[in-house]
Amino acid sequence: MNAKLLFTRCGCAAVLSAPFTSFAATAAPPVAQIRPVVDDYFGTKVTDNYRWMENLKDPEMQRWMKAQADYTRAQLDALPGYAALLKRVDELNSSQPTQVSGVQIVGGRYYSLRVPQGAQSPKLYVRDGVKGADRLLVDPERIRDNDKSHFSIHWYRPSPDGRFIAYAIAEGGSEANMLLHVFDVASGKDLPDSADRIDQDIGAPFWLPGSRSFFYSRDQKFAPGTPDAKQRENKQVYLHVIGRSFDKDPAVFGRGTNANIALTPIEFSEIATAPDSHCAIAYISPGSDERLRVYAAPLSDIKAGRAVWRPIAASYDDQYIGGDNSDTPVIALTGDTLYWLSRKNAPRGEILKLDLTRADSKPEIVAPQGELPISAVYAGRNAIFWRIDDAGANSIHRLRLIAGAKPETPALPYPGDVADVSTDGGSGAATVFLSSYLRSPAYLDIDARTGALQDDGLQPAGPYDKPDDLTVDEVRVKSWDGTLVPLSIVHKKGIALDGNNTAMITGYGAYGISVTPYYIPAMRSWYDHAQIIAFAHVRGGGELGEAWHQGGFKATKPNTWKDFIACAQYLVDHKYTRPSKLFAWAQSAGGVLIGRALEERPDLFGAVVDRVPLTDTLRFETTANGPDEVPEFGSVKDPEGFKMLYAMSSYAHVRDGVKYPPVLIYAGANDQRVAAWVPAKFAARLQAATASGKPALLRVDYDAGHTGFDATRAQSDRNSTDMIAFALWQLGDPDFQPEP
Numbered sequence: 130m131n132a133k134l135l136f137t138r139c140g141c142a143a144v145l146s147a148p149f150t151s152f153a154a155t156a157a158p159p160v161a162q163i164r165p166v167v168d169d170y171f172g173t174k175v176t177d178n179y180r181w182m183e184n185l186k187d188p189e190m191q192r193w194m195k196a197q198a199d200y201t202r203a204q205l206d207a208l209p210g211y212a213a214l215l216k217r218v219d220e221l222n223s224s225q226p227t228q229v230s231g232v233q234i235v236g237g238r239y240y241s242l243r244v245p246q247g248a249q250s251p252k253l254y255v256r257d258g259v260k261g262a263d264r265l266l267v268d269p270e271r272i273r274d275n276d277k278s279h280f281s282i283h284w285y286r287p288s289p290d291g292r293f294i295a296y297a298i299a300e301g302g303s304e305a306n307m308l309l310h311v312f313d314v315a316s317g318k319d320l321p322d323s324a325d326r327i328d329q330d331i332g333a334p335f336w337l338p339g340s341r342s343f344f345y346s347r348d349q350k351f352a353p354g355t356p357d358a359k360q361r362e363n364k365q366v367y368l369h370v371i372g373r374s375f376d377k378d379p380a381v382f383g384r385g386t387n388a389n390i391a392l393t394p395i396e397f398s399e400i401a402t403a404p405d406s407h408c409a410i411a412y413i414s415p416g417s418d419e420r421l422r423v424y425a426a427p428l429s430d431i432k433a434g435r436a437v438w439r440p441i442a443a444s445y446d447d448q449y450i451g452g453d454n455s456d457t458p459v460i461a462l463t464g465d466t467l468y469w470l471s472r473k474n475a476p477r478g479e480i481l482k483l484d485l486t487r488a489d490s491k492p493e494i495v496a497p498q499g500e501l502p503i504s505a506v507y508a509g510r511n512a513i514f515w516r517i518d519d520a521g522a523n524s525i526h527r528l529r530l531i532a533g534a535k536p537e538t539p540a541l542p543y544p545g546d547v548a549d550v551s552t553d554g555g556s557g558a559a560t561v562f563l564s565s566y567l568r569s570p571a572y573l574d575i576d577a578r579t580g581a582l583q584d585d586g587l588q589p590a591g592p593y594d595k596p597d598d599l600t601v602d603e604v605r606v607k608s609w610d611g612t613l614v615p616l617s618i619v620h621k622k623g624i625a626l627d628g629n630n631t632a633m634i635t636g637y638g639a640y641g642i643s644v645t646p647y648y649i650p651a652m653r654s655w656y657d658h659a660q661i662i663a664f665a666h667v668r669g670g671g672e673l674g675e676a677w678h679q680g681g682f683k684a685t686k687p688n689t690w691k692d693f694i695a696c697a698q699y700l701v702d703h704k705y706t707r708p709s710k711l712f713a714w715a716q717s718a719g720g721v722l723i724g725r726a727l728e729e730r731p732d733l734f735g736a737v738v739d740r741v742p743l744t745d746t747l748r749f750e751t752t753a754n755g756p757d758e759v760p761e762f763g764s765v766k767d768p769e770g771f772k773m774l775y776a777m778s779s780y781a782h783v784r785d786g787v788k789y790p791p792v793l794i795y796a797g798a799n800d801q802r803v804a805a806w807v808p809a810k811f812a813a814r815l816q817a818a819t820a821s822g823k824p825a826l827l828r829v830d831y832d833a834g835h836t837g838f839d840a841t842r843a844q845s846d847r848n849s850t851d852m853i854a855f856a857l858w859q860l861g862d863p864d865f866q867p868e869p
Contacts, residue, residue: 156200157200158193158196158197158199158200159192159193159196160816160817161179161182161193161813161816161817162181162189163178163179163817164178164179164180164181165177165178166178166180168747170747170765170768170771170775171768171771173771173775175747175775175781177747177748178813178814178817179810179813179814180748182806182809182810182813183748183751183804183806183810184806185804185805185806190806190809193809194796194805194809194827194829195829197809197812197826197827197829198827198828198829198831200826201793201826201827201828201829202828204824204826205828205851205854205855207867208854208858208865208867209864209865209866209867209868210854210857210862210864210865211850211854211865213864214654214850214853214854215846215847215850217653217654217657218651218654218846218849218850218853219846221593221650221651221653221654222650222651222842222845222846223246223247223842224591224592224593224650225246225569225588225589225590225591225594225650226245226246226589226591227243227244227245227246227588227589228243228244228251228588229241229242229243229572229587229588229589230242230251231251231284231285232549232551232560232562232572232587233285233286233287233551234551234552234553234556234558234559234560235287235288235289235291235404235553235554235555236289236290236291236404236553236555236556237257237258237553237555237556237558238255238256238257238258238287238291239255239256239257239258239259239261239587240253240254240255240266240285240287240294241253241254241255241256241263241587242254242282242285243263244842248270248842249270249279249841249842249843250269250270250279250280250281250282250839250841250842251269251281251282252265252266252267252268252269252270252282253265253266253267253268253282253285253294253296254266255287255291255314259558259560259574259585259586259587260586266294266312266314266317267282267285267294267296267312269281269282269298272298278300278301278799278832279300279301279832279841279844280298280299280300281298281299281839281840281841282296282297282298282299282839283296283297283298283299283304283307283839284296284297284332284333285297285333286333286334286335286336286343287336288336288340288341288343289336289338289340289404289554289555290340291314292313292314292315292340293311293312293313293314293320293340293371294311294312294314295309295310295311295312295333295334295336295343295345296309296310296312296333297309297310297327297333298310299834299839300799301798301799301831301832301833301834303799303800303801303834304328304329304801304802304834304835304839305328305329305753305801306325306326306327306328306348307325307327307328308323308324308325308327309323309324309325309327309334309345309347309375310323311323311371320371320372322373322374322375323375324345324347324369324375326347326348326349326350327345327346327347327348328348328361328801329754329801329802330346330361330364330397330414330757331345331346331347331348331364331397331399332346332399334369335399335400335401335402335409336402337402337428337432338402338404338428341370341371342368342369342370342371342432343368343369344366344367344368344369344381344382344399344400344401344402344409345366345367345369346364346365346366346367346383346397346398346399347364347365347367348360348361348364349362349363349364349365356751357751357752357753357755357804358750358751358752358753358755358756359394360753361395361397361753361754361756361757362394362395362756363383363384363385363394364383364384364397364398365380365382365383365384365385365386365398366380366381366382366383366386366398366399366400366411367379367380367381368381368431368432379434381400381431381434381436382398382400382411382438383397383398384396387436387438389437389438390413390424390438392413393415395415395416395756395757396413396414396415396416397413397414397416398411398412398413398414399411399412400431401460401462402428402462403462403463403464403508403554404554404555405463405464405510405554405555406428406462406463406464406465406485407427407428407429407465407486408425408426408427408428408462408465408467408485409425409426409427409428409431410423410424410425410441410460410462410467411423411424411425411426411438412424412460415445415760416756416757416758416759416760416761417640417757417758417759417760417761417762418445418760418761419450419640419641419675419678420445420446420447420448420449420450421442421445421449421450421459421460422440422442422443422444422445422447422449423440423441423442423449423460423469424438424439424440424441424443425438425439425441425467425485426438426439439485439488441467441469441483442469447471447473448471448472448473449469449470449471449472449473450470450471450472450478450675457504457505457516458505458506458507459505459506460506461506461507461508461513462508463508463509463510463513463530463554465484465485465486466482466483466484466485467482467483467485468480468481468482468495468506468508468513469481469482469506470503470504470505470506470515471492472675475497475498476498476674476675476676477498477499477500477501477502477503477674477675477676478498478502478503478504478674478675479494479495479496479497479498479503480494480495480496480503480506480513480515481493481494481495482495495513495528496515496526496528496536499517501517501518501519501674502517502518502671502673502674502675503515503516503517503518504516504517504518504523504643504671504674505550507550507552507559508552508554509552509553509554509557509558509559510552510553510554510555510556510557511529511530511531511557511577512527512528512529512530512552512557512559512577513527513528513530514526514527514528514550514552514559516547516550518643518671518672518673518674519672519673520603520615520617520666520672520673521546521615521617521643521644521645521646521664521666521672522544522545522546522645522646523546523547523645524538524541524547525538525539525541525547525550525561526538526539527539527575527580537580539561539575539580539581539582540581540582541563541582542563542573542582543565543567543568544565544646545563545564545565545566545568545646546563546564546565546645546646546647547561547562547563548562548563548564548570548645549561549562550562550575551572557577558574558577559574559575559577560572560573560574560575560585560587561573561575561582564645564646564647564648565646565647565648566599566601566617566619566646566647566648566664567595567596567599567600567601567619567648568594568595568648569588569591569593569594569595569648569649569650570588570647570649571584571588572584572585572586572587572588573585591650592650593650593653594650596648596653596656598621598622598656599619599620599621599622599656600619600620600621600622601617601618601619601620602617602618602620603615603616603617603618604616604618604699606692606695606696606699607695608688608691608692608695609691609694609695610688610691612668612680612688612692614665614666614667614668614692614695614696615666615672615673616663616664616665616666616696616699617646617663617664617666618661618663618664618700618705619648619661619662619663619664620660620661620662620705621656621660621661624660624661624705626703626704626705627704628701628704628705628706628707628710629706629707629710630659630660630661630705630706630710631658631659631660631661631706631710631712631857631860631862632659632660632661632662632663632700632705632706632710632711632712633655633659633661633662633663633711633712633713633714633856634662634663634664634665634693634696634697634700634711634712634713634714635662635663635664635665635713635714635715635719636664636665636666636667636670636689636692636693636696636715636719636722636723637667637669637670637715637716637717637718637719637722638667638668638669638670638681638689638690638692638693638718638719638721638722639669639670639681639689639717639718639719639721639722639761640669640671640678640718640761641669641670641671641675641677641678642670642671643666643670643671643672644664644665644666644670644672646664651845651849654849654850654853655853658853658857658862658864659857661700661705661706663696663700663705665692665693665696665697667681667688667689667690667692667693667696667722668680668681668685668688668689668692669681669682669686669688669689669722682761683761683762683763683773684769684772684773686721686762686773686776686777687725687776689721689722690721690722690723690725690726690729691729693713693722693723693726694726694729694730694733697711697713697726697730697733697734698730698733701733708732708733708734708735709735709860709861710735710860710861711733711734711735711860712734712735712736712737712738712856712859712860713726713727713734713736713737713738714737714738714739714740714852714856715739715740715742716739716740716741716742716795716836717740717741717742717743717802717803717835717836718743718761719742720739720740720741720742720743720744720779720803720808721742721743721744721746721777721779723737723739723742723779724739724742724744724779724780724782724811725777725779725782727789727790727792728779728782728783728784728787728789731787731788731789731790731821734790735790735791735859735860735861736790736791736792736793736855736856736858736859736860737790737791737792737793738792738793738794738795738852738855738856739792739793739794739795739808739811740794740795740836740852741795741796741797741800741802741803741808741835741836742779742794742795742803742807742808742811743803743807744778744779744780744807744808744810744811745778745779745780745781745807745810745811746762746774746775746777746778746780747765747771747774747775747778747780747781748807749762749774749803749807750764750765750766752803752804752807753801753804754801754802754803754804762774762777779811780810780811780814783811783814783815783818784818785817785818785820786818786820787818787819787820787821788819788820788821788823789815789818789819789820789821789823789825790821790823790859791821791823791824791825791826791855791859792812792815792823792824792825792826793824793826793828793851793852793855794808794811794812794815794825794826794827794828795808795828795830795848796808796809796827796828796829796830797829797830797833797834797835797836798829798830798831798832798833799832799833799834800833800834800835801834801835802834802835802836803835805829808827809827809829812825812826812827823859826855828851830844832844
């Protein structure tokens with residue numbers, strides 16, 4: 130979703146492990162069989178040569194994918210510079226004493242996911258106070274049920290009193306059918322009962338006061354053979370009490386639980402609480418649509434089974450922005466006051482509040498709309514915070530909850546991305562997670578009285594955290610229709626603009642998600658061999674607010690890849706690089722961007738990497754994740770939806786005899802967001818069509834899900850090394866050219 134996933138820090142399909150006929154690792158993999166299927170979409174006939182690949186359990190498909198994976202692995206491993214590059218990436222990833230993420234502050238205790246040197250996966254730690262000593266709580270590397278896949282902590286939530294921690298364990302990078310466990314801090318062990326059917330849409334549970342119960346969301350139990358597109362329907366929210374079997378928990382919200390609140394099968398809901406509140410907030414999402422429906426009810430009524438939910442936003446037309454894909458909070462509860470980010474009357478967003486103790490209360494404006502868009506709101510015990518975006522970078526703002534207080538703008542120590550604000554509803558402590566193009570991420574403590582920010586030491590410093598040889602050019606590029614598109618060009622200082630620099634460009638452009646500033650030490654492995662990384666803030670993202678998102682959405686989606694083409698062309702026109710030295714990559718929904726860009730301008734790129742890409746938009750609706758994506762992309766079930774999806778489909782637009790650039794395509798065998806057959810079909814089609822003589826390689830990780838989520842450190846090292854090695858090989862770096 131953003132550039133950090135290229136150099137990851139450190140989905141429920143089964144691992145494809147059926148017997149297969151082995152192919153020699155250095156021999157070319159078998160050609161995929163063409164078995165045309167013709168679909169008639171409202172009078173337009175579309176031929177799909179590889180429909181048979183959609184059955185991942187088909188032994189022929191498994192043999193083909195395994196042979197492709199073996200061939201790609203052999204090609205990359207044989208590159209002369211590969212071993213040294215992998216060693217360098219590992220050195221850089223290991224340079225920080227500990228890699229820290231996922232900080233939560235509860236009752237003055239600081240919880241975090243930390244990867245110590247030598248470890249493979251994040252482990253859950255706690256410290257008493259920001260300067261306390263870290264104490265290990267949960268270590269997924271100690272789970273040894275099998276030797277075929279790894280385990281990782283996907284999310285967690287401590288109870289208010291610190292006695293228990295609810296957390297989800299993912300196996301093999303899969304975000305489907307995760308297991309919800311409850312860790313007893315006093316005994317140092319998990320409680321005996323756990324819940325299955327926890328998937329990617331479901332966030333961490335919210336505890337009730339008293340720390341002995343919590344709300345959590347869970348998939349329904351489906352019969353074997355249920356179609357993929359049906360398996361995530363009718364999720365419900367349950368109330369769990371410590372000591373009770375999860376299978377005996379009552380459903381308290383969701384489809385069929387509240388007579389006056391109707392939900393469709395694909396809508397899902399969660400319930401949020403706050404430590405000092407008598408109320409709970411239920412919110413409903415339709416999938417990838419960013420809007421929410423929001424309701425409130427007293428906790429006592431929910432527990433007694435008599436809740437009457439008060440509508441805060443009963444309709445999506447009320448434009449309360451948020452949703453499962455934005456990964457940013459847009460509703461915040463402190464005490465019995467609810468704050469939220471609304472665009473109903475403010476396209477760039479405003480912060481409203483509502484007193485939940487009064488039935489006749491009306492929303493009040495706390496932070497009015499400004500020139501730049503508001504993108505998130507957070508609530509602490511003594512203050513609320515909100516974030517304002519500006520082409521990928523942003524600022525943080527604070528309002529203390531005392532009489533006469535006015536909004537403040539704490540000064541960031543350097544320009545960057547406020548990726549998160551962790552607040553404590555008990556102690557009032559707060560910390561900002563800040564990242565930049567020129568510095569490794571850091572956690573900054575917010576002084577409760579002055580609002581001043583300073584490094585709180587949660588992330589130990591490493592030797593490569595502050596590169597002094599890089600700078601950033603921020604420019605606006607004129608796209609095909611005259612729209613000015615922000616482009617951030619990070620490069621080595623003093624480079625000559627003569628067209629001879631090796632460059633990387635990336636973008637995303639979907640769901641209103643921004644490509645934000647990011648730097649971590651592993652990125653040095655690119656700068657060791659090259660000069661430039663460019664970040665294209667194309668339409669479809671959220672860099673300039675919801676209007677920017679809508680500019681690359683459904684019928685306007687072509688703007689996304691046309692903006693990317695314009696940004697790539699800018700690098701060439703202004704002599705930062707030339708096509709033969711330009712490497713482009715994207716992932717996931719960015720597969721629409723990268724696939725269509727390489728098809729419209731195959732001459733513009735010297736190498737392309739497409740990670741777990743959404744390339745077959747016409748068939749995506751049949752996958753487990755497909756129905757959730759209809760609000761963002763459209764549906765083939767109506768004529769206009771088909772036209773939009775056909776325009777987006779990289780798979781449908783591959784043309785025979787075109788000289789396509791070399792492409793490396795990633796697939797995760799356990800990917801629940803983009804099923805492995807989607808990138809596999811795209812690879813097969815490119816292999817059959819290209820006339821350039823350049824490779825179209827399929828890389829399959831059989832112990833991975835989507836975009837490196839929950840990857841081990843070794844997997845992260847390989848992910849980065851494979852991409853960079855492939856790019857340098859195809860761009861002509863002499864250290865990566867095979868022997869003739």
